[in-house]
Amino acid sequence: GQQVMQIPQYQHVQEGEDFTTYCNSSTTLSNIQWYKQRPGGHPVFLIQLVKSGEVKKQKRLTFQFGEAKKNSSLHITATQTTDVGTYFCGLSPRAGSYQLTFGKGTKLSVIP
Amino acid sequence: EAGVAQSPRYKIIEKRQSVAFWCNPISGHATLYWYQQILGQGPKLLIQFQNNGVVDDSQLPKDRFSAERLKGVDSTLKIQPAKLEDSAVYLCASSSTPDWGGPKSSYEQYFGPGTRLTVT
Numbered sequence: 001g002q003q004v005m006q007i008p009q010y011q012h013v014q015e016g017e018d019f020t021t022y023c024n025s026s027t028t029l030s031n032i033q034w035y036k037q038r039p040g041g042h043p044v045f046l047i048q049l050v051k052s053g054e055v056k057k058q059k060r061l062t063f064q065f066g067e068a069k070k071n072s073s074l075h076i077t078a079t080q081t082t083d084v085g086t087y088f089c090g091l092s093p094r095a096g097s098y099q100l101t102f103g104k105g106t107k108l109s110v111i112p
Numbered sequence: 113e114a115g116v117a118q119s120p121r122y123k124i125i126e127k128r129q130s131v132a133f134w135c136n137p138i139s140g141h142a143t144l145y146w147y148q149q150i151l152g153q154g155p156k157l158l159i160q161f162q163n164n165g166v167v168d169d170s171q172l173p174k175d176r177f178s179a180e181r182l183k184g185v186d187s188t189l190k191i192q193p194a195k196l197e198d199s200a201v202y203l204c205a206s207s208s209t210p211d212w213g214g215p216k217s218s219y220e221q222y223f224g225p226g227t228r229l230t231v232t
Contacts, residue, residue, distance in 0.1 A: 006154075033220065042203060043155065045220035088154050090221075098143050098207060098219050099168060102154030 002027060004091055006103030014111050019076040021106035023089035032072045033090040033100060034063060043088060046074075079110050114138065116224035118204050124230045130192035133227045136185070137206030143167075145221065146179055146189050147203040155203055161187065194231045201226040 003026035013019050023032065031050040035043040047056055049065035049072060056063045062075045076083055086107045090100030117136040125131050137144050142163050147155035158177065159169040164184035172179065176195070181187040191198055205221040 004154075035221075042223040042226050043205075043221075044223070048220060098162075099157060099160060100221065102156070104152070104154050 002091060002093060002101040004089065004101055004103040006089055006106055008106055009104065010107045010109070012109045012111065013079050015081060016078050019079050019083070019108055021074050021087050021089075021108075022071065023073070023091075023103055024071045025091050027070070027093055029069045029091050029093055030095040030097065031092050032065060033092070034072075034074055035088045035090060035102075036085050037088065037105070038085040041085075046087075076108075079108070081110050081112055084108060084110050116204055116206055116222050118202075118224035118227055120227055121225060122228050122230075124232065125194055127196055127231050128193040130190065131194055131229060132191075133189045133202050133204075133229075135187045135189070135204030135224060137187075137204070138208075138222055141206035141208050141222070142184075143207045143209070143219070144181055144187050145205040145207075146187070147205065149201045149203055149226070151200070158189070191229075194229075196231050199229055199231045201228050 005024045007022050011019055031048055033048045034046040036046055037043045047063050052069050053067045054065040060077045064073045074087055086105040088105040089103045092100055119134050123131055144161045146158045148158055149155045158172045159179045160167040161181040164181050177191055179189045203226045204224045207219045207221045
């Protein structure tokens with residue numbers, strides 16, 4: 001079955017430092033989605049990546065899809081305390097499939 | 113628009129008891145998912161509905177879990193009998209049918225607040 005590895009599992013950063021989480025798949029993907037879950041909250045959709053090598057930006061967040069469509073990264077520039085939470089990647093192996101396999105997530109703590 | 117509604121928000125039961133969770137998706141969303149999220153893990157798909165039909169229930173422990181979406185709108189997930197390892201947050205999510213190739217070729221999932229189940 002689909003194998004998802006997300007690293008690191010935890011990351012503690014000083015406010016203002018950058019943060020990156022990586023998501024790796026054992027199989028080629030159709031697309032990938034990223035979600036953020038605040039402590040005590042539910043996952044909230046951030047973005048979907050579809051094209052090989054795609055890069056998308058949302059303010060301080062930069063999302064990248066690997067050329068081989070087997071990995072992705074989320075980079076946050078100059079973290080803020082509002083960035084605290086767990087970031088999950090959700091993998092979709094087939095076009096037209098609505099199913100996602102989620103990684104274990106990267107829990108980000110920001111020290112003010 | 114109103115979000116995904118779930119109830120109850122919290123439930124504590126003893127092992128071998130039964131429990132039911134309810135979910136009302138966003139109006140018009142054809143696809144509904146039930147996930148189990150164990151502490152420190154990502155959401156794990158239990159079952160996916162498209163309208164009132166089951167698309168995938170391969171990870172649903174069918175000896176004790178059941179789910180239905182009779183009229184293609186709201187859904188219930190039941191556990192009977194519960195085990196200690198069923199302690200988790202049960203998340204319901206919904207998504208609309210994407211317009212593949214169109215301007216909105218995305219099927220982002222909208223999650224409800226979840227039900228935190230504790231089995232003692």
